[in-house]
Amino acid sequence: MKTYLIKINSFIEQLDHKTLSALNDISKQKTYKKGDFLLRQDEVCRTSFGLEAGILRKFYLNDGKEITTELLFADNIAISFESYTMQTPSKEFIQALTDTAVSQIDFTAFQNAKTNFPKLLELDLFMTEYYAMWLENRMFEFHTLDATQRYLLLMKEEPRIIQYVPVTYIASYLGISLETLSRIRAKI
Amino acid sequence: MKTYLIKINSFIEQLDHKTLSALNDISKQKTYKKGDFLLRQDEVCRTSFGLEAGILRKFYLNDGKEITTELLFADNIAISFESYTMQTPSKEFIQALTDTAVSQIDFTAFQNAKTNFPKLLELDLFMTEYYAMWLENRMFEFHTLDATQRYLLLMKEEPRIIQYVPVTYIASYLGISLETLSRIRAKI
DNA sequence: CGACATATTGAGATCCATCAACCAATGTGG
DNA sequence: CCACATTGGTTGATGGATCTCAATATGTCG
Numbered sequence: 001m002k003t004y005l006i007k008i009n010s011f012i013e014q015l016d017h018k019t020l021s022a023l024n025d026i027s028k029q030k031t032y033k034k035g036d037f038l039l040r041q042d043e044v045c046r047t048s049f050g051l052e053a054g055i056l057r058k059f060y061l062n063d064g065k066e067i068t069t070e071l072l073f074a075d076n077i078a079i080s081f082e083s084y085t086m087q088t089p090s091k092e093f094i095q096a097l098t099d100t101a102v103s104q105i106d107f108t109a110f111q112n113a114k115t116n117f118p119k120l121l122e123l124d125l126f127m128t129e130y131y132a133m134w135l136e137n138r139m140f141e142f143h144t145l146d147a148t149q150r151y152l153l154l155m156k157e158e159p160r161i162i163q164y165v166p167v168t169y170i171a172s173y174l175g176i177s178l179e180t181l182s183r184i185r186a187k188i
Numbered sequence: 189m190k191t192y193l194i195k196i197n198s199f200i201e202q203l204d205h206k207t208l209s210a211l212n213d214i215s216k217q218k219t220y221k222k223g224d225f226l227l228r229q230d231e232v233c234r235t236s237f238g239l240e241a242g243i244l245r246k247f248y249l250n251d252g253k254e255i256t257t258e259l260l261f262a263d264n265i266a267i268s269f270e271s272y273t274m275q276t277p278s279k280e281f282i283q284a285l286t287d288t289a290v291s292q293i294d295f296t297a298f299q300n301a302k303t304n305f306p307k308l309l310e311l312d313l314f315m316t317e318y319y320a321m322w323l324e325n326r327m328f329e330f331h332t333l334d335a336t337q338r339y340l341l342l343m344k345e346e347p348r349i350i351q352y353v354p355v356t357y358i359a360s361y362l363g364i365s366l367e368t369l370s371r372i373r374a375k376i
Numbered sequence: 377c378g379a380c381a382t383a384t385t386g387a388g389a390t391c392c393a394t395c396a397a398c399c400a401a402t403g404t405g406g
Numbered sequence: 407c408c409a410c411a412t413t414g415g416t417t418g419a420t421g422g423a424t425c426t427c428a429a430t431a432t433g434t435c436g
Contacts, residue, residue, distance in 0.1 A: 004274060062332045069327070081324060085317050086192060118306055125313045128320055129273050135323035136269060139257070142330045143363050144250045147392070167415070175331050177393055182416055335424070355383070365425055370384055 001133050008126045019117045026109040032096040038078070039094040045083035047104040051076050054100025057169060060092045068173040071097075071161050078102075081131065097165065147176045148184050189321050196314045207305040214297040220284040226266070227282040233271035235292040239264050242288025245357060248279045256361040259285075259349050266290075269319065285353065335364045336372050 015023075027050070032038060039045050041061065049056070056078045058070040069092060072078050083090035084107060114121040141150055151174060155162050161170060171181040203211075215238070220226060227233050229249065237244070244266045246258040257280060260266050271278035272295060302309040329338055339362060343350050349358060359369040 001270065001274075067331055069324075069331075082189065082321050085321065086189075118309070121306070121309055121313065125309065125316060128313060128316045132316055132320040132323060133270050133273065135320060135327060136257075139323060139327060139330070142327070143255055143257075178415080179394080179417085180392055183392095186416075366383080367385080367426080368424055371424095374384075 004130050019119045022113050027103045032100045036096045042089045045080040045090050046107050049078040050103040052101040055097040057095050057097050058092050068169045150174045151184050207307045210301050215291045220288045224284045230277045233268040233278050234295050237266040238291040240289040243285040245283050245285050246280050256357045338362050339372050
């Protein structure tokens with residue numbers, strides 16, 4: 001699956017100059033401080049956030065509890081997928097866990113760019129395919145692994161998450177309670 | 189999310205004649221008998237299966253146990269997503285739960301068609317977006333609902349599954365044991 | 377009818393959540 | 407600079423949800 005990222009990156013590198021500058025024209029650099037919200041529940045996700053530095057967290061509220069759905073580092077793109085795709089109110093929040101720098105692209109501007117530069121349409125497809133594979137993989141983990149195994153796998157596959165993200169968020173990302181995660185960590 | 193299906197369908201209806209007949213040219217009608225495998229583990233998923241009649245099941249093996257990942261009815265498209273997208277060996281099987289009729293499209297032929305008929309590229313994106321939203325939703329259910337709630341939701345959202353699919357497969361689709369599902373059913 | 381797959385029921389074990397107390401580190405106001 | 411609140415993490419005891427193993431029941435199809 002990660003080989004697909006390589007394919008996407010080389011696809012981007014091989015983009016013609018016009019396409020690249022079209023993409024550049026609609027990008028806006030922005031920075032956020034630790035704790036800032038890039039998107040709140042019920043807002044429509046009108047831009048994508050290309051993360052250049054820092055850490056972002058996507059989460060939603062369920063019974064008053066925060067459930068983390070994704071933890072993002074540099075070179076990832078953060079969007080509330082359903083909200084962005086359908087331009088409907090978001091269930092998710094996107095929050096900066098550290099000071100961050102992002103490159104924002106407006107949804108409508110990108111839609112227009114896709115019709116003028118078909119390579120961007122292809123790129124959009126590739127990225128969406130990658131996201132779907134990532135989700136399939138995550139489903140697989142929830143379907144087949146218990147709490148300890150999920151944590152061990154995360155350690156192996158995403159060491160940065162273990163290193164830089166508070167355990168509270170890691171626990172909810174893994175779908176387990178804070179206390180259980182604490183016990184798992186004590187045991188290994 | 190279901191409104192997106194409506195959008196996709198009307199997009200298909202509005203396709204120009206040339207695009208539609210290009211699609212037609214690369215489609216092959218096939219039928220399978222109950223129990224037949226459309227795809228086996230370790231094979232590369234080289235075609236998509238547009239389901240016209242019957243029921244299909246996607247599953248993989250874990251510890252010798254079958255885990256059902258998707259249950260499909262008419263008008264859905266069955267592929268082993270990662271295998272199809274990357275053209276790598278599949279983890280999943282696709283099996284006919286009843287006699288079925290499908291319209292198969294070869295991966296490579298579709299790739300070529302997409303470059304000649306950009307509308308197909310757009311269509312591919314829309315369908316992939318839908319699949320990603322479906323997966324997000326499924327993750328959400330696993331993250332927030334217990335066994336009983338998941339079953340009740342399935343009854344409400346996908347009554348055909350309850351009606352036509354053996355409980356063994358429903359249980360593994362819901363990520364619970366056969367026995368637990370049986371008890372849940374007894375209680376309601 | 378008999379045989380084999382499919383579904384239910386029961387009892388015990390296990391995993392994990394919850395609630396509550398506790399600890400350590402950090403920050404803040406007097 | 408210290409007392410104290412706050413935040414983030416750990417530890418303990420208990421209960422509930424769900425799994426597993428085993429026995430039994432209900433199909434269903436040749």
